[in-house]
Amino acid sequence: MVDTRQLDALVTVSKKDILEALSLLRSGGLQAKTFPTPPNLFTGCSLSIAVASRDLDVISELLLEAEIEVLLTSYFVDNPVRSFYDKTWN
Numbered sequence: 001m002v003d004t005r006q007l008d009a010l011v012t013v014s015k016k017d018i019l020e021a022l023s024l025l026r027s028g029g030l031q032a033k034t035f036p037t038p039p040n041l042f043t044g045c046s047l048s049i050a051v052a053s054r055d056l057d058v059i060s061e062l063l064l065e066a067e068i069e070v071l072l073t074s075y076f077v078d079n080p081v082r083s084f085y086d087k088t089w090n
Helices: 015-027 053-065 078-088
Strands: 009-015 031-038 047-051 068-074
Touching: 009 015, 009 053, 015 031, 015 047, 015 053, 047 053, 053 068
Parallel strands: none
Antiparallel strands: 009 047, 009 068, 031 047
C-alpha cells in the first residue's frame, strides 16, 4: 500500500511508459502512485506518477537507466493526491 501522505511531486512520462515506470519505481522500494496530471501542468489527458520529492534523484537515475524519458517534473507545497480528492469529494 502506498502512503500518499508522503507524495509531494509528480513525474510525467509518456503514456506508453507509465506502467513500466511505475513498476520500476515500486520494485525499487519507492512510494509511487499513478495520478491524473493536472491540466494546468501538461496539456491533454495524461497520467503522472506521484512520488516523494526527496526520492527524485533516485527516480531520475532509475528512469534514465531504463531509457524512460521524463517529460515533466512538478513539485507541490501540498500533497497533490490529497488536494485532488479534497476538491472532488462529494
